[in-house]
Amino acid sequence: MSPHLSATCVISVADLRKRLGEVDAVDGISFTVGHGELFGFLGPNGAGKTTTINMLTGLSRPDAGTIRIAGIDCTQTPRAAQHLLGVVPDESNLYGELTGFENLSFCAALYGLGRAEREERARRLLSELGLAEAGDRKFAGYSKGMKRKLAFAAGVIHEPRILFLDEPTTGIDVASARQLRERIADLHDRETTIFLTTHYIEEAERLCDRIAFIVAGRIVRIDRVEDLLQPIQGRHVVQISSPTVLDGLNDALSAAFPGLDCTLLRHGLLRIEADTPVPVGPLVRFLEDHGAEVSEARRMQLSLEDVFVRVTGIEAEALRKEKEKTGGPR
Amino acid sequence: MKRWIAFWSILTKDMRTYYLKPPNISWGIIFPLAWTGMFFIKSGGGLEDVQTLLPGVVAVSMLFGTTSMLSVAITFEKKMRSFERLLLAPIPFELLMLAKTSGAVIFGVANAFVPVIMALFLVDLSQVVWGLFIPAVVLIAIVSTFLGLFIAVAVSEVFEAQTFSNFFRFPMIFLCGLFFPVTALPVFLQPLAYALPLTYGVDILQGAVTGEHALPYALDFILLGLFCLVLFVASLWNIKRKWIT
Ligand SMILES: Nc1ncnc2c1ncn2[C@@H]1O[C@H](COP(=O)(O)OP(=O)(O)OP(=O)(O)O)[C@@H](O)[C@H]1O
Numbered sequence: 164m165s166p167h168l169s170a171t172c173v174i175s176v177a178d179l180r181k182r183l184g185e186v187d188a189v190d191g192i193s194f195t196v197g198h199g200e201l202f203g204f205l206g207p208n209g210a211g212k213t214t215t216i217n218m219l220t221g222l223s224r225p226d227a228g229t230i231r232i233a234g235i236d237c238t239q240t241p242r243a244a245q246h247l248l249g250v251v252p253d254e255s256n257l258y259g260e261l262t263g264f265e266n267l268s269f270c271a272a273l274y275g276l277g278r279a280e281r282e283e284r285a286r287r288l289l290s291e292l293g294l295a296e297a298g299d300r301k302f303a304g305y306s307k308g309m310k311r312k313l314a315f316a317a318g319v320i321h322e323p324r325i326l327f328l329d330e331p332t333t334g335i336d337v338a339s340a341r342q343l344r345e346r347i348a349d350l351h352d353r354e355t356t357i358f359l360t361t362h363y364i365e366e367a368e369r370l371c372d373r374i375a376f377i378v379a380g381r382i383v384r385i386d387r388v389e390d391l392l393q394p395i396q397g398r399h400v401v402q403i404s405s406p407t408v409l410d411g412l413n414d415a416l417s418a419a420f421p422g423l424d425c426t427l428l429r430h431g432l433l434r435i436e437a438d439t440p441v442p443v444g445p446l447v448r449f450l451e452d453h454g455a456e457v458s459e460a461r462r463m464q465l466s467l468e469d470v471f472v473r474v475t476g477i478e479a480e481a482l483r484k485e486k487e488k489t490g491g492p493r
Numbered sequence: 494m495k496r497w498i499a500f501w502s503i504l505t506k507d508m509r510t511y512y513l514k515p516p517n518i519s520w521g522i523i524f525p526l527a528w529t530g531m532f533f534i535k536s537g538g539g540l541e542d543v544q545t546l547l548p549g550v551v552a553v554s555m556l557f558g559t560t561s562m563l564s565v566a567i568t569f570e571k572k573m574r575s576f577e578r579l580l581l582a583p584i585p586f587e588l589l590m591l592a593k594t595s596g597a598v599i600f601g602v603a604n605a606f607v608p609v610i611m612a613l614f615l616v617d618l619s620q621v622v623w624g625l626f627i628p629a630v631v632l633i634a635i636v637s638t639f640l641g642l643f644i645a646v647a648v649s650e651v652f653e654a655q656t657f658s659n660f661f662r663f664p665m666i667f668l669c670g671l672f673f674p675v676t677a678l679p680v681f682l683q684p685l686a687y688a689l690p691l692t693y694g695v696d697i698l699q700g701a702v703t704g705e706h707a708l709p710y711a712l713d714f715i716l717l718g719l720f721c722l723v724l725f726v727a728s729l730w731n732i733k734r735k736w737i738t
Pocket residue numbers: 183184185186187188189206207208209210211212213214215253362
């Protein structure tokens with residue numbers, strides 16, 4: 164956790180609910196975000212991340228629950244705290260007919276910045292994000308990644324104290340995603356309070372101080388990243404693939420190697436976890452002696468992904484598929 | 494000060510991206526020209542008719558100019574979701590909506606002067622009371638803009654906005670005393686005429702150009718002002734209710 168993180172609570176949400184059509188898009192969530200904290204909201208598609216941001220930023224009215232931002236009660240007056248906020252929405256909704264530079268200057272003007280200052284900041288942001296060349300071209304002609312980057316710049320140009328980022332790196336290439344993550348880390352260093360939604364587990368792990376796992380409108384776990392990772396620290400994992408049947412063998416294995424925790428993930432894939440290094444050699448020999456043909460034995464590095472899977476019950480595969488669709492971070 | 498920077502930026506952006514676009518400029522000029530031409534030339538009564546027709550042509554140009562521009566500017570941005578950016582800005586809602594509408598008001602006033610300038614070449618307009626004519630033009634521009642706003646908010650699709658506003662606009666040409674006095678309408682339609690804001694605006698214009706008007710000017714102005722206020726407040730209420738759901 165960052166050293167400058169103080170206990171002052173900047174965002175505080177209690178029992179927030181929102182029903183959209185037939186679904187409880189947000190179904191009673193509560194959390195707080197401290198001053199200068201980078202808070203991650205991690206969940207699959209349709210979990211309720213955007214719905215939550217919309218309510219926090221005053222674009223949508225909660226059905227129930229309370230929202231306080233920097234001490235301001237935003238439940239009754241959703242737009243009361245907007246002078247403190249910056250928002251990078253999930254869709255690039257800038258003006259197609261304006262150039263990148265004009266878009267940024269316009270967004271800054273909405274927050275009352277004078278011409279000289281906003282044009283200076285617009286130029287600086289464009290060059291920081293590698294858009295200096297594109298700055299004088301119309302936004303409508305931008306590529307998806309360029310649009311995302313400009314949307315980011317538009318959300319931060321007025322240097323907000325509290326920043327909402329809705330999947331800022333979704334669907335953009337490796338280099339651009341890295342540029343954005345560097346900018347986010349930079350803002351974090353400068354004590355901006357940041358609320359970030361993502362479905363990239365690695366991104367959340369890398370950037371956030373604390374993470375909430377949200378699934379189907381409910382928060383299933385909130386914790387500091389170290390605490391989330393703590394149970395898997397010092398855990399050793401080996402995955403063994405075998406084309407021949409391993410059914411029933413894991414019971415025999417557990418009996419033969421008492422310290423190991425064996426699970427048959429699916430047909431032909433065995434996962435062994437332990438608090439001490441896993442004895443791969445004896446393990447493979449044991450399996451082969453019992454008639455199984457081992458094609459691969461691999462040591463695995465446990466990550467937040469494993470924690471996510473354990474806590475939410477959502478297969479990492481499912482999230483990975485989403486990621487492949489949109490071209491994930493790396 | 495900060496708020497006015499926002500206000501001014503929204504207004505100038507709309508002017509640039511909507512109102513001053515070549516197709517819209519030409520629409521803004523050609524449309525009133527077409528109306529003017531149609532009525533001035535086809536009326537067959539000779540040039541003296543230009544003066545009796547002028548108030549109606551001015552009103553119809555403004556009505557169409559403002560309502561079509563505004564529903565496009567607002568409904569389109571709502572659909573593209575760029576309107577959300579404006580909703581996120583820390584400026585009072587009323588000011589935001591005034592900024593979004595003043596472009597259309599200016600466009601409407603500009604529209605009004607296309608037939609006036611044309612008429613200047615045809616007839617002597619020296620007896621026109623400009624001190625009445627110009628405030629009436631401004632108020633008509635405001636009231637029809639707010640009517641456009643009201644319609645734009647009531648519908649969600651650009652297409653619907655156009656259709657829905659025609660539903661209002663065309664009957665208003667006949668009901669509001671643009672080309673024949675309200676008293677010439679069937680008795681049962683007359684209350685309807687007085688329920689529409691344009692009737693009062695046109696009454697002032699008629700008075701300013703031809704000297705004939707049905708109601709006291711003060712009443713016309715007060716009622717027009719009230720219509721502006723009510724339409725604006727109702728639209729704001731609708732936006733808050735429908736767009737921040
Ligand atoms: N306007 C709407 N009408 C009806 N249902 C909606 C609407 N907007 C969202 N939903 C539903 O609410 C749920 C939450 O949606 P939300 O957009 O908040 O998810 P998300 O976590 O942001 O997902 P993603 O990762 O895809 O952006 C989903 O089940 C979605 O189908």
